[in-house]
Amino acid sequence: MLIFLFLLTGIAVTFTFLLWIQGDRRYQSSESVAAAYDAWTNDRLLERLWGDHVHLGHYGNPPRYSDFREAKVSFVHELVQWSGLNQLPTGSKVLDVGCGIGGSARILARDYNFNVVGISISPAQVTRAIELTPHDLNCCFHVMDALSLRLPDQSFDAVWSVEAGPHMPNKQRYADELLRVLKPGGLLAVADWNRRDPSDGAMSKIERIVMRQLLNQWSHPEFASIASFRHNLENSHYAQGGLRTDDWSRATLPSWIDSIVEGLRRPGAILDIGPKAVIQGLRETPTLLLMHWAFATGLMQFGVFKFDRQ
Template structure:
């Protein structure tokens, strides 16, 4: 994939609204652009401030799953506007933090908004997640917050993560994971609306069994797997309310969100957090 292949209408909308100084969008999505995590999911529609905190919580769930510590070199793949990098910068010291994204527009905003604290180093790199422009064994931790479903090949991405991780390094990510019996029906997620719809290309048919098989084949050892679907469900009510307020006309926006929500509520699609370790003997 190249920058020319990027088709992300929801980022087009976000960037346009942020440029127009939409205060609600700035609060909700100006830092993180992913689902929220609530330890005790509330009822009803949450406020933009509550959603922003929930999105921050989700990033923390993932980087704590990677056993993040001070004095590490960390790569955040699919970094969006740099929210996870910003959170790491604020909560750890002695860090070298690299955010990577194929969309230069997102990186330009991240560079503008995020400044390294004393003792930390931050920079952003434009590149394809399946062809990481870094030397072998150069990172302690690799993170991928809710973005792998956009990538051309999960197997190639895993191979690249394995290559750039140091022995004993951790790889943590979140993804929408299909149940084994439902995966064949999710094959439509590689076609419209998920191929060229509001959220761009999305492949939601990968299963827990497939992830574990892929990790084992690469030489990763599973350290943690957590189903947090119920903790993320308030995201959908927030997105519906926001969509009405913004008068989003793209029919695929409603359809894609509806499919993801009800597949999740029915137990067919699960939101999971994973942590794998690159074995030192690998």
């Protein structure tokens, strides 16, 4: 028992220390989001550990064992099927909002023969997406703010956005822009980290502390709930059509621990970069563990949204 208590105390002290050394990366503006993603892209740690996709994986429901990178690819196909994008004709024009380094865009172009335009607030992500994309894929990438898309109204057959919403300070403007550029008859597919809706219970003191860490460490101004973002979509000036939502928390939950375990599976990915990569990995680990706790306990939910524009 004494050994167990010693180990537990050591883990608690280490965890607290790692949170302390992280400092603060709270949201300040779109520039702070761009700077965070520029840094994550330029050090190449996440790419070397997780591959082309920064988003979570889909492990089935009930979840089953899967390679982390394969689960990320499965996520793209699951969202395509669930949202109905697989029913769109070859050559359909798809906008990927918050495209990262282009992993999802390349799958949409390669496996579904879509013409994909990816946008990100991060110049480093766009540069890396271009570098990783073969010339024979119908993909292009641009630096652009999702709250002010420099794109014509009704110009895309589908709009796709995965885990971008938490960085948006104005959720209604985000919903409006996603729907504004969608053609009549087009499809919207959104997947996001969402907080528990206040109507389902106020946060406890511990939950408020955890929520503040989740917001500050990864430059999030606020999380929408599934219900509140549904409200944003339904109340948009461009919302003529049908909306469907679901909660994929269970199917995606293993991602958080897997994202840490990848460092053990691929130690060379960290060690080859050097000591800074080890420090960076330690810096992110507490937030990943807090995310797992939040999604496992229901403080956070993984919402998916499908809109058929009429």
